[in-house]
Amino acid sequence: MEEIRRCTEELIEAIRKSDVYREYEEARLTLAAHPDLRNTINEFRKRSYEIQNSDSPEDVYEKMEQLERDFYMVRRNxxxxxxxxxxxxxxxxxxxxxxxxxxxxDLDILDFADAINW
Structure with a gap:
C-alpha cells in the first residue's frame, strides 16, 4: 500500500506540473479576477451539468442547443x-x-453492467 501512496503522490505532482494543468490554473485565476464573468460561467456550467445528467436523455441535444443560444456570449468572450x-x-x-x-x-461487473450509470 505504501508504494501505491507514493505513486499516487507522484501522479498528483506530475499533473500539477503539466502544461494542461498550468493552463487551466492560469485561465481559472484570470476568470476569478472578473466576478461577473465567473458568475456567468458558473451558471452556464450548472445548466450544462443539469442537462447532461437529466432523467430525460431524449431531448438533451435540443436543450444543449438552447443553452448554447442562451449563452452565445460565453464563446465570444x-x-x-x-x-x-x-x-x-x-x-x-x-x-x-x-x-x-x-x-x-477486473471488477467482474459485466453481469450487472446495464444497471451502471456510465
Whole structure:
C-alpha cells in the first residue's frame, strides 16, 4: 500500500506540473479576477451539468442547443472561452488517467453492467 501512496503522490505532482494543468490554473485565476464573468460561467456550467445528467436523455441535444443560444456570449468572450477550453482539457486528461486506472482492475461487473450509470 505504501508504494501505491507514493505513486499516487507522484501522479498528483506530475499533473500539477503539466502544461494542461498550468493552463487551466492560469485561465481559472484570470476568470476569478472578473466576478461577473465567473458568475456567468458558473451558471452556464450548472445548466450544462443539469442537462447532461437529466432523467430525460431524449431531448438533451435540443436543450444543449438552447443553452448554447442562451449563452452565445460565453464563446465570444476570450476570458470565458479560454477557461472553458482549459477546463475541458484538464477534465479530458483526468478522464484518461481514470480510465487507465480503472481498466487495470477486473471488477467482474459485466453481469450487472446495464444497471451502471456510465
Amino acid at each position: 476570450d476570458i470565458m472561452n479560454n477557461y472553458l477550453q482549459a477546463e475541458l482539457a484538464i477534465c479530458r486528461t483526468l478522464q484518461t488517467i481514470n480510465q487507465e486506472l480503472v481498466g487495470t482492475v
